[in-house]
Amino acid sequence: MSTLRIAEIFGPTIQGEGALIGEPSVFVRAGGCDYRCRWCDSLHAVDSAFRHEWAAMETEEVWARVHALSGGVPLTVSLSGGNPAIQPFGPLIALGRAAGYRFALETQGSIARDWFAQLDMLVLSPKPPSSGEMVDWATFEDCLIAAGDGPKRVMKIIIFDEADYAFAREAAARYHALPLFLQPGNHTPPPPGAEDGEIDLDGIMQRMHWLTERTLADQWFTPRILPQLHVLMWGNRRGV
Secondary structure, three states, rough: OOHHHHEEEEEEEOOOOOOOOOOOOEEEEEEOOOOOOOOOOHHOOOOHHHHHHOOOEEHHHHHHHHHHOOOOOOOEEEEEEOOOOHOHHHHHHHHHHOOOOOEEEEEEEOOHHHHHHOEEEEOOOOOOHHHHOOOHHHHHHHHHHHHHOOEEEEEEEEEEEEHHHHHHHHHHHHHOOOEEEEEOOOOOOOOOOOOOOOOOOHHHHHHHHHHHHHHOOOOOOOOOEEOOOHHHHHOOOOOO
């Protein structure tokens, strides 16, 4: 088996965003990321300042924790980060699926892995201009190829402004076969070392209204527009 760097394992809680919003899940949040998005809301799983908090766990240890948290009842395990594609999650997915669990993974599409094909859902979240990162569409395409026809594949894009909206339109035209979810950005991540972070609730709702009105005015009826439900309920707290 493999050793994994884990920022946190928690749940069951509800999935707060995207295609599985509201679904009971256990979360395995990997430590480490190849991106540094300006508005990252999970810096504790990204920034090297938190590296000392990440646990080195064998695959069997991670699986035992997931199994204990769920009470042995098969549910969805959400692999997130950071960027979980950095790490070898294939053996964990194989263990869990053999026991009837389902696996979803969210990644920016910057690293392709052959074990993507073992997932039940692959959420690709290319980062828009407001992130400060640049998308390598060739590698993004490699991720889709690696997944093949195994998992359900969807695309989720965070939106803060007009430039992000234009980016989303272009991405949707490029990958029109992927179900698309748009999410207004959460602009106030926790400060370094903080457990909780205040949220810009007014800003989130203003962006939600603007994004809804913008897509409807354009008669762009393809995407689903959803907030981060967990942020509205609990703010930027960890472990929810």
